[in-house]
Amino acid sequence: MILKHFFILLCCLCSFSALAQKAGSDADQIASVDQEINGIPTEGIFLGLPANVHGQTTYINQRYKPFNSPYQGQNSLLPDKSMSYTWSGTLFFGARLTPNTDLYFNPEVVSGVPFSSLAGLGGFSNGEATRAQGAQAHFYSARAFLRQTVNLEGEQxxxxxxxxxxxxxVSSNRFVFTAGQFATLDIFDDSRYAKDPRVQFMNWGNMTYLAYDYAADSRGYGWGLAGEWYQDNWVFRASRMTTPATPNAQPINWHIFSAYGDQIEVERGHFIGDLPGKVSVLGYRNRMTMARFTDATNYVIANNAQGTQALVNVRNGMQIKTGIGINAEQALTKDLGVYMRAFTSDGHTETMSFAEADNSLSIGAGITGDRWGRPKDTIGVSTMLNGISSNRRAYLQAGGISNFVGDTPSPYAGPNQSLSYKPEQISEIYYSFLVTKGVLLAANYQHIINPAYNSARGPVNILSYRIHAEF
Incomplete structure (x- = not known):
């Protein structure tokens, strides 16, 4: 069924591509595709406006064999042999309203079944899994935003x-404003080597900093305003985004002046010889109704509530959550580069939108296949170390569970076992193979030690393959 969906969407994408090419051909009567309108090259003409259309479809299949598990709880990664998949398709429509104003719209469709209903790991194994809600396909708007560019004096x-x-x-010195529906990660924490689970590493800890609790709904998107200031090799970014109505939920809280996620980032690019690199520092501040771990721990102990999500009982009033991190990457040769991400959050409150982690470190490398005559192939190797704060740890050890983790069984389900804490360690390697233009096939392996920060369970070995097509 999933492969059927995949090929149906692939045919749709090819049809859209053919229509786009025909539209561009018809537009030749008005303007050549290579013609410049107000100095701006255009891809095609739609209703008299410069426009483009792209598309992607991605299928990811993951499996693991049984692993050591002396006990498990409601939010544990299930120890039996398991298979998971996700499938997504996206269309990217764009139109240039004025020489410096663009409008973009991305309808998206997703289906999939994540491991253990998306529970049991800090660094989950599939970055697409946040959008999967079952085998039935779900259609929604992923992005709908305006982008305004204000060019200053500088190099073109x-x-x-x-x-x-x-x-x-555009100018190397410019302001860029984005307003509407988009993903916080569209603007912040870009990386040449570890960013997009559709074509690079799959694990959440390689999409961005795992401990970066960025503002988003449960699919990873939100509404807000972002500003960027490009000044030669410097970039300054800031944004305010909506939060979910409740932590890790789909509905949005539209009261953006009382509940919000703010972030700011400073990035500096550089060259060592002729090899590019950059360093960026990012900080965030969230404000919304969340539970404090100390309150939830007290509730578990006072009410003998082991094996329950006690956090929902102590969500009283607005809470503040903050964090800061650094991202560095450097090309070592023309086909080899390395990167490092490190982040820490304050750890006082529950997770608002992303992963169950309060500190994270990832180190890795990306390699293209130039040396063996496959320049469009890529290899990635990475290791990640994820940790949780003393407050979150005390809550889990007392027997509480949260959105994605919690190995303590209910008192009625057998022996009461609690968290045996150690940092979660994940190693990931992938090879992405160009099958033909626009189509990539990838193999991926992840080795996870101390899943969900529990040394009593695991390790887990996850094998994956991915098919990705785009135009």
Whole structure:
């Protein structure tokens, strides 16, 4: 059934591509595809406006064999042999309303079944799994936003035609404003080597900092306003985004002046010889109704509530959550680069939108296949170390569970076992193979020690394959 969905969408994408090419051909009567309108190269013309269309579809299949598990709880990774999959399809529509104003819209469809209903790991194994809600396909708007560019004096920079970017000549010194529905990670914490689970590493800890509790709904999107200031090799970014109505929920809280996620980032690019690199520092501050771990721990103990999500009983009033991290990457040769991410959050409150982690470290490398005559192939190797705060640890050890983790069984389900804490360690390696233009096939392996910070369970070995197609 999933492969049927995959090929149906692939056919749809090919049809859209053919229509786009025909539209571009018809538009030749008005303007050549290579013609410049107000100095801006265009991909095609739609209703008299420069426009483009792209698409992607991705299928990920993951499996693991039984692993050591002397006990398990409601939010444990199930120890039996398991299979998980996700499938997504996205169309990226763009139109240039004025020479410096773009409008983008991304309808998306997703289906899938994650491991253990998305429970039992800090660094979950599939970055697409946050959007999966079962085998039935779900359609929704992923992005719908305006982008305004204000060019200042500086060198000219060409932005190429790609998803959510109509080709454009901009200044190296400019302001860029984004408003509407988009993902916080569209703007912040970019990485050349570890960013997109559809084409690179799959684990959450390689999408971004695992301990970065960025504002988003349960699918990873939100509404807000972001500003970027490009000043030669410096970039300054800031945004305010909506929060979910309750932690890790789909409905949005629209009261953005009372409940919000703020972030700010400073990035500096550089060259060592002719090899690019960059360093960025990111901080965030969330404000919404969340539970404090100390309150939840007291509730578990006072009410003998082991094996329950006591957090929901102590969500009283607005709480503040903060964190800060650093991201560094450097090309060592033209086909080899390394990266490092490190982050820490204050750890006083529950997770708002992302992963169950309060500190995280990831180190890795990306390699292209130039040396063996496959320049479009890539290899990635990475290791991650994830930890939780003393407050979160005390809550789990007392017998509480949270959105994604909690190995303590209910008192009525057998022996009362609690967290045997150790940091979660994850190693990941993948090879992505170009089958033909626009189609990638990848194999991925993840080795997870101390899943969900519990040394009594695991290790877990996850094998995956991925098919990705785009135009």
């Amino acid at each position: 920079v060409e932005l190429e035609n790609e998803a959510n970017q109509i080709s454009q000549i």
